[in-house]
Amino acid sequence: MINSSVLGAATVFYWLVERWSLLDSAYFVVVTAATIGYGDVVPQTSVGKLFTIGFVFVGVGLFVVLATSVASEFYRHVKEDPMIRDALEEVEAHIDGHNRET
Structure with a gap:
């Protein structure tokens, strides 16, 4: 909710x-x-440039919070799926076995 409010206000x-x-x-x-920054659209006014300086810190922070929430929710669903959990455990066991051999 806060993300969309900040993005909407900045827009x-x-x-x-x-x-x-x-x-x-x-x-x-x-x-x-999203820290992409193509540079094809850039602020031309001093007020716009100053606002952008502050928005970068707020916007990037909100983007990180959003990305972390999405990743956390995805990981939670992955852990709950028995088929995916078993496959991940097999991969981990294979990696552990490989690490012991080297």
């Missing part, structure tokens, strides 16, 4: 201050938060 900020389209604003916000 509106760039739309108003930089006078970008909503699509370009949302695109810039996502690309910046």
